[in-house]
Amino acid sequence: MDTDIGTSLQQPALEAFNGLTPDQYALVMQKGRVKKLQAKAYLFHQGDPAVNCFLVNQGRLKLTKLNEQGKEAIIRYVGPGELTAAVAVLRNRTYPVTAEAAAETNLTLWDKPAMMDLMHQYPDITINLLSMALERLDELQQRYLEICTEQVDQRIARSLLRFMQRAGVKVPHGIKIDIPLSRQNIADYTGTTLFTVSRTISRWEKRGWVKSGRESIIVTDPHALVQFAETG
Amino acid sequence: MDTDIGTSLQQPALEAFNGLTPDQYALVMQKGRVKKLQAKAYLFHQGDPAVNCFLVNQGRLKLTKLNEQGKEAIIRYVGPGELTAAVAVLRNRTYPVTAEAAAETNLTLWDKPAMMDLMHQYPDITINLLSMALERLDELQQRYLEICTEQVDQRIARSLLRFMQRAGVKVPHGIKIDIPLSRQNIADYTGTTLFTVSRTISRWEKRGWVKSGRESIIVTDPHALVQFAETG
DNA sequence: GAATGTCTTTGTCCGGGCGCAAATAAAGGT
DNA sequence: ACCTTTATTTGCGCCCGGACAAAGACATTC
Structure with a gap:
């Protein structure tokens, strides 16, 4: 019973690759490259040209954003099973935030063409990504409400x-x-x-x-x- | 030259149905139902079961959100060419915000099955929706930064x-x-x-x-x- | 274990911005 | 024209929470 101690309460994150068969899932993960980040290491900086998107396997990323005067806000923490920087795939822009490892973190990453291929090959992925984006939008709207009214x-x-x-x-x-x-x-x-x-x-x-x-x-x-x- | 007066400066909104041929576009619009809203009329309330998503053709919707104490924040204004309440399609949830016509507004609406069909028939639509969701996320992150730091x-x-x-x-x-x-x-x-x-x-x-x-x-x-x- | 750096606590001061009240202005209804 | 309703302005008091300073707690390094 005390083995419960240390158990994560984390609710299962909405996954990017739900609805795929194990085989398909394996293929998708194969297409990506893995990367390991030490705590406090930066993954990308706000303003860098956006080329990859990232899936967190273990650990946690902290996403921050700076204004012109250099003041910082934390946009969100990205945990295991979550994907970030999907903007990189959809638009040829720069990263709108800075990503830093809040702890030692293992990632899988795909560049734009690779992810585009996957999205066309497995349309469910696009739908999952959309669903995740809407979820995040929802959360941020909630936080926006809070900061406005409380x-x-x-x-x-x-x-x-x-x-x-x-x-x-x-x-x-x-x-x-x-x-x-x-x-x-x-x-x-x-x-x-x-x-x-x-x-x-x-x-x-x-x-x-x-x-x-x-x-x-x-x-x-x-x-x-x-x-x-x-x-x- | 002075015909410029009154010209909208609005930047062309990122459209949900880009990349479709005119014929396809016509079909898509045919699948939806049109609706007209007087100014100050409500389209849906936060907490209502989410069934439709809406494309604004003319006019403008005001999206607001209430907290437990009844204090309100304006999440955003939705203008011509923009789609809202995509959540309705992707998840069987309730609307996270309230939508009210800020002026007389013409809409086209699709229910979940209809939009799902369209997304499967024209995968570009899903990609456009994702792109739009990311754009809005980006904007809200920016506003969140502002309200945190300025x-x-x-x-x-x-x-x-x-x-x-x-x-x-x-x-x-x-x-x-x-x-x-x-x-x-x-x-x-x-x-x-x-x-x-x-x-x-x-x-x-x-x-x-x-x-x-x-x-x-x-x-x-x-x-x-x-x-x-x-x-x- | 001394030194250094980072994080945290706590005190004091004070100003931006909120709350309330009351007056004014503009629109709409009859 | 009058009344009602709704939006806006402005004055005043006050308090939350930001700025700064200084000291304490905890890690890490050599």
Whole structure:
């Protein structure tokens, strides 16, 4: 029973290659090249010409975006089973974001012609990609709503809950977010400052809602967080 | 030459049915049903079961989203040539947003089976839809960055510029935004309050950057706005 | 284990921008 | 023309949350 400890709670990601037979799947993966990234290594930078798209096999990518003044926002974290930089395939543009490994990460990548071939060969892939894009759009719309209408506390609560769902692992007294998350990261994700995040989280720690360490957060009372996120 | 006045500056929207022959296009449009909406009429509400997707032929839809407390954010305006509610086709879910006609609007709509048929019959459609979804994702990421990193003034400037690009028509002394936009609308779009928007715009009016009336805005000095948006 | 670098906490200050109230202006209805 | 409704402006007070400083906690390296 305690083998549960460490089990990932991650909901099965919407896969790009659903609906293929194992044989087809093997072929598709064969067409791609694998790549391994150390933590904190950059995969591509915002503005680089976009040539490949990437499937995360293990690990996690952090997607960030900079404005003209060099201020940063975290667009999202890409986990196992998720595909990113599909823009590269559909348009001859540049990457709109920067991708950095948040932890050691294994990828499979395809260049534009390869992915185009696959999409024509297996139309389901295009449909899956569309479905994934719409899902992400949906999530971002939700976050946009939150940042427009809610205050910092609530947004931080929601972020922790979102991270928990996406990358939570059970530990003795709660659920640990299995991404190295600094206060600054959370601030960049929620559109505030690391100071405010720090204060907010210490407050919650005193109330027993979370336990936090250096770049690590354990949610001990998810229910309280949900309650807080919804009512302020 | 002065016939230019009133000409839309709208950049040609990325179309859902590019790459089809005129005959095929006619067939596709035949498969859909047309619908006409009066201004302020609702097309669907957030939470309604999603059954149709819609192509705007004329007019404009306003997509909004509510949070638990009933606060609203404007996700985007959908103009001629653009398709919305593709989610309806790809997933058996509910509409994630509310759609309301911002002006009198003509639509063509397809239900899930019809659109599914089309996607299978003309694979290019799926690719176009994917491309459009990625484009919208890109735009929303950009706005997310802005709302995370920039202050209210700048965001309002950027919004006006964005509306100008999407729905600008030339008028004698500037470019008129051809959407009925109240201060409240702009506030909901940029994540602030109508008071702040009002103050900001009157300030700009005094500087001669814009001319504004009731639910109407004319940008008279786009360059100044761009400058301001980028440097604060 | 000393030194260095990074992350985090906490205090203080203060200003951008929100909330509210009240006045004004514009459109529409009868 | 009058009344009603809805949009906009403006003044004022206040507070959330940003800016900055300084110190503490934790890792890593040599």
